[in-house]
Amino acid sequence: MKIDNETVDKIAHLARLEFENEAKQEIIKDMNNMLSFIEKLNELDTQNIEPLIYMSDEVNVLREDDVKHEITQDEALKNAPKKDSDYFKVPKVLEK
Numbered sequence: 001m002k003i004d005n006e007t008v009d010k011i012a013h014l015a016r017l018e019f020e021n022e023a024k025q026e027i028i029k030d031m032n033n034m035l036s037f038i039e040k041l042n043e044l045d046t047q048n049i050e051p052l053i054y055m056s057d058e059v060n061v062l063r064e065d066d067v068k069h070e071i072t073q074d075e076a077l078k079n080a081p082k083k084d085s086d087y088f089k090v091p092k093v094l095e096k
Helices: 007-013 021-042 073-077
Strands: none
Touching: 007 021
């Protein structure tokens, strides 16, 4: 399979991109290099190879989520630029 101008134009349209002619030629070259690399990988015999699920055997070690310091509602509202008696006031961002 080879990448040509028509293929790049179609991909660019789907991705909502526009390329100048110089950039398009560079992209064609890069995409053809990627395809040739993938074709080389297809030459390998992977019949008895298990699929790779994780890149390493490491397991995430997560710590417990312990609350270290709690602040009261009054302390949280103390430095707020705009506030009500119990809440932060923020500008309206959604219209109905």
